[in-house]
Amino acid sequence: MNTEEEKRSLLLEMIAFATIDGHLHKREVDFLWIVAEELNISKEEFKDLFHQEHTVKINRSEFQRIQQFYRLALIMHCDGILHEKEATAIHQIALEMGLNPSAVKRVLELMKKAPNAIIDPNKLLKVFQEQHN
Secondary structure, eight states, X not given: OOSHHHHHHHHHHHHHHHTTTSOOOHXXXXXXXXXXXXXXXXXXXXXXXTXXXXXXXXXXXHHHHHHHHHHHXXXXXXXXXXXXXXXXXXXXXXXXXXXXXXXXXXXXXXHHHSGGGOOOHHHXXXXXXXXXX
């Protein structure tokens, strides 16, 4: 992440997605806080983000878009409940990011089968790279 604005935008996008099912579970907040800490966001700024409106900003590299998609997918799985709204939203977000729908579907299927929904980062990238061939 280059700028504070990009870091906030990333977290705002994640917060918006985490609340798409109408609930913000403790596991989702915990996961968001871990990401915020990695981005050097203070606790006060983190709390404030929950009261801000998110505007879409997608001028990231493909790698950054894949990373963000995967973070959102992890949020989707971290509360242990897969809501239909979340499934619909993640597919729409991935399309808006310009990610290949087949790769998105495959990654989500791999995550459903994996313990704790975590898949190897190399495998994640390989799924998206296969779609380029």
